[in-house]
Amino acid sequence: MRVLVVAAPLPGHLTPLLPLAHALWDSGHEVLLAAGAESVSPGTAGPLPFIDVARNVRVGRAAARSVLTHPVAARAELAGQGSDSGLRSLFGPVNEELSDAVVTVAEQWDPDVVVHEPLAVAGAIAAARAGVPAVLHENGLHDGAALFRAVLDSRPMDRARRRLGVTTVPPPAVMLTIAPSSLVGIRDGLPVRPVPAAVVPGGEEVPGWLQAPSERPRVLVTPAGGPVRGNLQFSALRAAAELDCELVLVRPHPRIARRAGPGVKIVGRIPAEDLLATCAAVAHGGSARSVLGALAAGIPQLVLPGPGDRRLNAQLVEARGAGIAGPVTAESLDRLLHDGELAAAAREVRGEIAAMPPPQSRVEVVTTLA
Numbered sequence: 313m314r315v316l317v318v319a320a321p322l323p324g325h326l327t328p329l330l331p332l333a334h335a336l337w338d339s340g341h342e343v344l345l346a347a348g349a350e351s352v353s354p355g356t357a358g359p360l361p362f363i364d365v366a367r368n369v370r371v372g373r374a375a376a377r378s379v380l381t382h383p384v385a386a387r388a389e390l391a392g393q394g395s396d397s398g399l400r401s402l403f404g405p406v407n408e409e410l411s412d413a414v415v416t417v418a419e420q421w422d423p424d425v426v427v428h429e430p431l432a433v434a435g436a437i438a439a440a441r442a443g444v445p446a447v448l449h450e451n452g453l454h455d456g457a458a459l460f461r462a463v464l465d466s467r468p469m470d471r472a473r474r475r476l477g478v479t480t481v482p483p484p485a486v487m488l489t490i491a492p493s494s495l496v497g498i499r500d501g502l503p504v505r506p507v508p509a510a511v512v513p514g515g516e517e518v519p520g521w522l523q524a525p526s527e528r529p530r531v532l533v534t535p536a537g538g539p540v541r542g543n544l545q546f547s548a549l550r551a552a553a554e555l556d557c558e559l560v561l562v563r564p565h566p567r568i569a570r571r572a573g574p575g576v577k578i579v580g581r582i583p584a585e586d587l588l589a590t591c592a593a594v595a596h597g598g599s600a601r602s603v604l605g606a607l608a609a610g611i612p613q614l615v616l617p618g619p620g621d622r623r624l625n626a627q628l629v630e631a632r633g634a635g636i637a638g639p640v641t642a643e644s645l646d647r648l649l650h651d652g653e654l655a656a657a658a659r660e661v662r663g664e665i666a667a668m669p670p671p672q673s674r675v676e677v678v679t680t681l682a
Contacts, residue, residue, distance in 0.1 A: 313682045314342045316423035318414055318435030319451075320406060321348020321366035324601055325429055328451035328490060331507045331671040332427065332678070333360055339675050346417055346435075365413035365434075369406060399459065403431050404466030410434040411472040418442045424682035430459035433469060440481045445681040448484035450501065452600035453491045453628055454621050457500070460484075485681050488674060492607065492664045495628045502677060505668035506604045508585050516580045522590060526558050528575075529592040529649045534562045534584075536597030536616055543568070544616050547640040548595055549576065554642040557649060560591065585609065593648045595640055598622030603629055610662030612654040614638055614645070633657035 317333050319326035326347045337343045337360055345357055348366030411434040418426065418438040427447040428435025439446035450456035463469065464481060473479070487501030531552070536544040545564050549571055552559050559576045561568065569578055579587065584602075588594060588609035595614040596602040603625045606613040613635035615626035626637035634657040636644050648654065 313424040313679055314344070314422065315678065316418060316421065316426045316435070316438070317343060317345050317347075318365075318426060318428040318432045318438070319345075319347040319351050320403065320429065320431045321351055321369050321410065322431075323350050324599060325431065325451060326351040327356065327601065328506060329427060329429060329449050330356060330360075332449065332488070332504065332674060334358065335671040335675050336678065339672075339679075341675075341679065344417070344421055344423070346414055347432075363417060365417060366410060368413070369409045399431075399462045400466035400468075403433070403463045404468035407431075407433045407437075407463060408468035408472045411437045411469075411476060414438045415441055415476055425678055427678065430454070430456040431463060433460060433463045434472075436460070436464065436481050436484070437469075437472060437476060437478055440478045441476055445485035446482070447678055447681070448487040448501070449504075450487070450489045450491060452621055453496055453603065453625055455496070455499070456489065457484075457487060486677055488677075490604065492661055492668070494661060494664055495607075495632050502674065503668045504674050505665060505670050506608065507671065508583060508605065508608075516582050518582055518586045519579070521577070522560070522579065522582075522587070525590060528556055528558045530558045530560060530590060531645065531649070532560045532562065532587055532591040532594040534594070534596045534602060535564070536618070544595060544597055544638075544640060546571070548645070551640050551642040551645050552576075555646055555649070557592075557645070560587070562587065593645075595638075595645070595648075598625050600625055604665075607634060607658065607661045608665050610659045612636075612648050612651070612658050614640060614648050616640070632661065634661050 315336050317329055333343050343360050345360050345362040346365045349364050414434040415438045423444060425445055426435050426439035427449050429449055429451045436446045448456055448460055488504045489499045489501035490504055490506040533545050533548045545561050545568050548559060561578050563580055564578060584605045591611060593612045594606045598615045598618050615629050615635055616638035617623040617626040629635040630637040633653060636648060
């Protein structure tokens with residue numbers, strides 16, 4: 313059978329769907345990834361064919377228009393306190409522009425099932441027009457069904473449906489959730505274990521010092537990424553100067569690297585699971601991928617609240633007791649390293665994630681829909 317996998321044209325939106333896509337491919341099914349060129353890091357798709365359906369989509373232009381036409385909602389989104397109106401004002405226009413290309417791909421490739429993430433409503437439009445079932449695959453900790461409905465109900469998507477002759481969009485035939493229930497509560501979707509994306513070819517080898525336990529507690533600090541105020545790694549450098557720990561900075565800016573003292577080590581492009589394996593804690597910018605990676609490793613995390621879903625992610629981790637919602641200070645890093653309750657909660661969630669069904673177990677759920 314043929315499965316079309318659709319994601320919004322933004323970094324990281326496709327990545328959480330790749331484990332299921334690879335599982336389908338490995339089971340002998342045809343898979344086509346449809347997203348933007350920025351949606352996935354080079355090489356992580358492996359053998360899966362990919363088509364850029366966002367060549368005519370200008371996310372930056374849509375974001376600028378959203379700020380001008382909905383300034384209150386845009387400011388709230390940047391503060392991590394967005395609402396449905398903020399989602400509609402950005403992802404409505406993006407999906408309106410995306411819908412024509414995705415529908416064209418579906419017409420030409422003729423899939424049996426469409427798998428899409430919550431903010432790629434264009435995938436559901438294409439499935440409805442083609443008369444095939446759609447699978448909603450969450451890619452973060454937000455309620456995927458609520459995100460999907462908010463964008464689908466936007467005015468731009470009303471225009472897209474009328475233009476494409478899609479009068480109704482059926483609800484997803486199946487929803488898959490990657491969020492541990494102890495963080496977000498019980499959801500209607502079928503759980504599927506979040507797993508790291510494929511290793512990026514050309515990445516650096518894990519250095520020998522990183523494979524061995526450190527004499528002092530090791531704290532991994534990743535780049536914050538996105539429009540996050542301040543610099544996470546610079547703040548960590550200053551805070552760690554008062555503590556007896558070893559900092560590991562991932563791809564720091566040269567200006568920050570020059571400030572690194574003898575207790576600071578620098579690494580480049582190494583898979584996160586390899587970096588986390590010998591670390592006592594991690595500080596990061598709050599993306600869902602970073603949160604889930606730390607939870608799967610079972611180590612406490614400091615999450616810097618930020619725009620989009622990052623504030624919610626930080627709040628969920630802190631409420632679960634598995635980490636701290638930033639900022640980075642000497643006090644917060646010290647607690648991250650020495651609070652036994654944080655470590656115990658992180659290990660509990662690690663066990664919960666390990667018990668979730670792997671992507672391979674959900675292949676039959678998808679294929680029986682056709």
